[in-house]
Amino acid sequence: AQKITQTQPGMFVQEKEAVTLDCTYDTSDPSYGLFWYKQPSSGEMIFLIYQGSYDQQNATEGRYSLNFQKARKSANLVISASQLGDSAMYFCAMRELGSSASKIIFGSGTRLSIRP
Amino acid sequence: DTGVSQDPRHKITKRGQNVTFRCDPISEHNRLYWYRQTLGQGPEFLTYFQNEAQLEKSRLLSDRFSAERPKGSFSTLEIQRTEQGDSAMYLCASSLGGQATNEKLFFGSGTQLSVL
Numbered sequence: 001a002q003k004i005t006q007t008q009p010g011m012f013v014q015e016k017e018a019v020t021l022d023c024t025y026d027t028s029d030p031s032y033g034l035f036w037y038k039q040p041s042s043g044e045m046i047f048l049i050y051q052g053s054y055d056q057q058n059a060t061e062g063r064y065s066l067n068f069q070k071a072r073k074s075a076n077l078v079i080s081a082s083q084l085g086d087s088a089m090y091f092c093a094m095r096e097l098g099s100s101a102s103k104i105i106f107g108s109g110t111r112l113s114i115r116p
Numbered sequence: 117d118t119g120v121s122q123d124p125r126h127k128i129t130k131r132g133q134n135v136t137f138r139c140d141p142i143s144e145h146n147r148l149y150w151y152r153q154t155l156g157q158g159p160e161f162l163t164y165f166q167n168e169a170q171l172e173k174s175r176l177l178s179d180r181f182s183a184e185r186p187k188g189s190f191s192t193l194e195i196q197r198t199e200q201g202d203s204a205m206y207l208c209a210s211s212l213g214g215q216a217t218n219e220k221l222f223f224g225s226g227t228q229l230s231v232l
Contacts, residue, residue, distance in 0.1 A: 004158075033217030043205065045159070045223035052217055091158050097217045103149065103172065104221055106158035 003027075004092050004107035012113050013082050020067070021077040021110045023092030031097035034075040035104065036066065039089040048090075051075060079112075087114045118142055120224035122208050128230045129198055136194045137227045141210030148191050149221060150183055151207040152176070159207055165191060166213060198231045205229075 003026040013019040025034065036048040051059045051066045059066040067076040079086055092107045121140045129135050141148045146167050151159035162181070163173045167188035177183075180198075185191040195202055205228050209221035 006158075009156075031217060033219075035220060037223075042225065043228075044225045045207065045209070045221075047220050047222070050218050050220060093158075095217050095219070103161045103164060105161060106151075108158050109156075 004094055004105055006092055006107035006110050008110045009108075010111040010113070012115060014115050015084060016081055018078060018080045019082050019086075019112065021079075021090050021092075021112065023075045023077065023107060025073050025075060025092070025094050027073075027094065027096055029096040033095045033097075034066070034068070035093040035095070036064070036075075036077045037091045037093060037106075038086075039091065039109075041088070045091070049077065082114050084114050084116060087112060120208055120210050120222055122206075122224035122227050124227055125225065126228045126230075128232065130232050131198060131200060133198055134194065134196045135198060135229065136192055137206055137208075137229075138190060138192050139208030139210075139224060140190045141208070142222055143189075145210035145212055145222070146188065147211045147213040147219075148185055149209040149211070150191070150193050151209065153205040153207055153226070154203075162193075195229075198229075200231045203229055203231045 005024045032053045034051045038046045049061045049064045051068045063080045065078045089109045091109045093104045095104045123138045149164040150162040153159045163183050165185040180196045183193045205226045207226045209223045211219050
């Protein structure tokens with residue numbers, strides 16, 4: 001069964017520093033996709049970045065990059081030059097292609113707080 | 117704005133009452149998902165539709181829960197005989213569908229249900 005694990009319930013980071021949010025996953029499907037979503041206090045889930053299991057390079061989107069280590073089944077999110085607006089919940093998520101289900105499953109999240 | 121919209125934003129009800137939530141997806145999206153999120157947790161998959169067909173239901177979805185998407189456009193989620201354990205944020209998401217792992221979900225702002 002597919003599973004996402006986020007072991008950091010909360011993190012505090014100084015503004016302008018880089019931060020890494022951890023995510024490990026478990027799947028037996030060779031074809032899968034990994035996602036990171038941000039959920040501010042307003043509640044709406046915002047897509048940040050995607051990594052496919054066959055992608056050769058780590059995904060990047062502006063200040064966000066995904067450190068994909070396939071053999072270790074980890075997909076950590078790196079936020080460079082953190083900003084006060086980055087304070088939010090961050091969720092790692094996964095979709096398998098081979099499963100009959102098309103759903104995305106989510107981890108339990110990490111609450112990131114940026115200190116000025 | 118043509119994002120995913122959910123109504124109502126907040127619902128307070130007494131235990132034993134029935135409630136219904138509505139979700140309007142992005143117009144060209146053929147897949148629609150319902151998730152439930154409790155405080156401090158990640159979203160849990162409930163069910164999803166491709167057009168008007170309900171293709172998967174989670175075991176979390178008891179007989180008191182029913183979802184419909186009658187014309188493949190908007191969807192409703194009904195909870196009968198509400199219990200205090202039903203208190204949560206109910207999130208709706210939509211996507212274009214397809215067979216790729218990179219299909220990302222676009223979320224609404226959710227309906228916060230409080231059962232007294």
